[in-house]
Amino acid sequence: MKVVKDYIKKLGFVFKEIFKAGPSVFFLSIGSMAIAGISPVLITYLTAELIEKLGQNIGNDSQTVYVKVIGAFIVMFLLVVISYATESIKTVICAVAGLKLSHNIENLVADKFQSIKQERIDNPEFLDLHSNTLNRCGSEPLNLMESLFGTVANVISLIGYTIIIAKHNIIAFLVIVIFTIPIIVFKRKYQGLTFRFYNERTMQLRRIMYYLELLTEPEYTNEVRGYRLYDYIRDQREELFRDFINGNTKIAAKEITVSLITSLISMIGAILVGVWLIHKTIAGTISVSEFYLLITAIMTLATDLLALSDQIASNSKSMMFINYIFDYMEEPNLIENSDLKITEKSIHDICFENVSFKYTGSDNYVLKNISVSFNTSETVCLVGENGSGKSTFVKLLLRIYDPTEGRILLDGIDLKAYDINEIRKFYGVLFQDYVKFSDSVHNCIGFGNIDNIQNDEGIAEAAKLTGADTFIENYKDGYETNLSKMFFNDAIEPSGGQWQKIAISRAVYSDAQVLVLDEPTAALDPKSEVKMFDTFKNISELKSTIIISHRMYITKLSNKIILLENGNLVEEGSFEELIKVKKEFYSMYKIQSDSYSMSVE
Ligand SMILES: Nc1ncnc2c1ncn2[C@@H]1O[C@H](COP(=O)(O)OP(=O)(O)OP(=O)(O)O)[C@@H](O)[C@H]1O
Structure with a gap:
């Protein structure tokens, strides 16, 4: 229960900050989420209808047929245009709001920083948190919102395709879902691994940045040049970076392998159902337009489930980063303050x-x-x-x-x-x-x-x-x-x-x-x-x-x-x-x- 309350509290913060940065982003994202969720299902459905109508009317070139068929085609086309336009507008507005959001989070950090005890500021662990909060937290609220809304859009479209498939055969739907579950579990696990890796290496990353500053900041130039320190510092930086990238590559390789294997497993369900549908179409149990509708629904359902696994993993990663802001804001080592005024007198x-x-x-x-x-x-x-x-x-x-x-x-x-x-x-x-x-x-x-x-x-x-x-x-x-x-x-x-x-x-x-x-x-x-x-x-x-x-x-x-x-x-x-x-x-x-x-x- 506490976990859920905590999650809701953090989501509340994220949405409040995004809303402050630009309410239009918020509403555009909701609009684009609805469109992104509904339009693929509608387009698939309308295409099947179109094929059906065309099949029924081969050789019949009456005006009513043209009106119906072209009408359906124009509606499909409009849907594509609307979803593309909403996405494009959202991308531009998100970029501006992203800047404002980062700026607002930086202000929150700067305000809080003023009240933190010097002892705590002297602590490298705190400096890790400080650097992570400043560097990662500006973009994460938007990432979280994007992937949350993306998840909802995906769920909407999943429901649509589920209805299409389940109406025909519920077992076919279950077969696809069962084979997709492992990938959802694995993706989530590996995002946690990546986050932990970055978290543990924060000090190493700070040191890599510190060496870069020594090499590039004007205030260090004279000593670095004067003592001919360039090569030494550069080598130190290279060594640290090599170690970091080796660790990172290992995790990435693991992630790619597991992702490939689980993606293949998840496709087995869709292939089995697809073969069964081909068999039914050849046997004449379902029409070609029904075949198109079902096969598209199956393929999209399978890929949507894969995308859902990515979104769930990305949500949890963003939430982990957002935890930095909360840890920072809840930092307990604050300067103790009272309200006594200093008495006005000449000698104290x-x-x-x-x-x-x-x-x-x-x-x-x-x-x-x-x-x-x-x-x-x-x-x-x-x-x-x-x-x-x-x-x-x-x-x-x-x-x-x-x-x-x-x-x-x-x-x-x-x-x-x-x-x-x-x-x-x-x-x-x-x-x-x-x-x-x-x-x-x-x-x-x-x-x-x-x-x-x-x-x-x-x-x-x-x-x-x-x-x-x-x-x-x-x-x-x-x-x-x-x-x-x-x-x-x-x-x-x-x-x-x-x-x-x-x-x-x-x-x-x-x-x-x-x-x-x-x-x-x-x-x-x-x-x-x-x-x-x-x-x-x-x-x-x-x-x-x-x-x-x-x-x-x-x-x-x-x-x-x-x-x-x-x-x-x-x-x-x-x-x-x-x-x-x-x-x-x-x-x-x-x-x-x-x-x-x-x-x-
Ligand atoms: N932030 C810090 N963390 C840990 N030790 C510190 C810190 N600042 C100072 N010290 C240590 O406290 C001791 C006293 O330092 P302080 O700066 O008060 O000396 P000082 O008398 O002002 O010296 P100077 O004349 O060289 O300026 C030194 O041993 C120093 O290493």
Whole structure:
């Protein structure tokens, strides 16, 4: 019962989506289904009638005979034309609706994707589902509808032919059906096999695509060429593809063999009945027109039953693919959200309370029992060696991940109690792997505050603060200049440092209360870096700032330094305090300052 309910639910979804994409497809398909079901039976019947009439009227060329015979012929012809025209119109409209349908399903996936936890997105199993849903599900609802309506049309025509045959001899009908049953069972089984094969190989297919991207995407070109990786990657791709195609060929060969054998078996019934009909016609028990009617009905019944087996198999395969959409939509690993708003006040308290964190799939804690608090009147600097957990600390703060143990409190309340959008508005972030949007300079900065993206002055001010204005003003179209050559031939491709300044401007432009800057000077030249130091000084006077940096001099800006080592909080305090105690921070600072005291001689 549950299976049936489930099936109906999924069909409901499919039809709803198709209807949304184009109601005309839906009605045309119903029309064409009825025509495709009825017209072959009618045409066969009318042809037999025509033969009968012609036989009876040989030598009689009266006008009434001509009217009757030609009339029947024209009706037959019209039926053929109508069914052909409906099919053609349906094909064109289906193509357009198919595009809309894919687009709508992509939107469903994109909407859902926004609510899925980052831990889940990091999981390759989820990425398989994600890729299957995006790649396969756009076309499958239409395929399912086509083959379902095709099945109904087939059943209608089967009923018609069954009536014709059964009226003459029910046993003849049963003989044909019995021999056709095995093919229906086998086809269904082998479609399941093909689906399972693709399902199991999704990761392999993703890897094949990944290698193709490495070989063809402009962003990888320099390294692939520079390190002469082309042959290596191409070989890897070839090897994977060979393995995939071998598996696929084995399944296809099995399918062809079984399909041939079962098709031959299914024809035995039709041949037996056909021989029996020939015998009856020669013996004079049935007329030639009856023979034509019955033999056509038998042949069509047999081929319709074969087509039915294909349609049943195709329905079940499409349904398996549609299951991806349902699995995706029912994905349970969602970001937990609440509705608490962040109170409006000038200083907010942030507190890590025994926070530990490990990434899913890993046994190692990346942050270990961290307890630290600071407030938004302070500038906080996170320092530590590579891999010590600084970016992870920030990701927990932004609720990209939630702590495995412990809590993070904002004004004494667990972050999880807040509306996630409030938290996102609360922070303006420069990520280490910031996005290089292919858009105008104006938008690349304006995206920092999407609600206020039209504010030209504000955007220019943000660029001025970070020093990005100096190169932007040299662009021919100023802030309207397009960045990145992905879509615009006359676009500018900023240098690494320029991109970084634009990304910092974006964070600065946000009206967030706290700025989080992860390695904000990594790509800057020494002069810009020194200037940026002044900028951060200005920014930190205007806004609360959390900076992650390996440039130890930046820590001078801060009121509070948090030093992480291998996931542990090893020191915290002001710059003066930490220098005074001469421990880990002091030695890190000293190593860097010594290495920078270079002689110019
Ligand atoms: N998505 C992830 N899945 C699993 N492990 C991760 C993930 N991201 C980071 N890690 C691991 O967590 C540890 C801390 O990484 P994190 O990026 O927080 O360090 P970091 O201090 O910011 O380093 P860096 O200075 O090099 O940027 C590293 O060992 C890293 O391998």
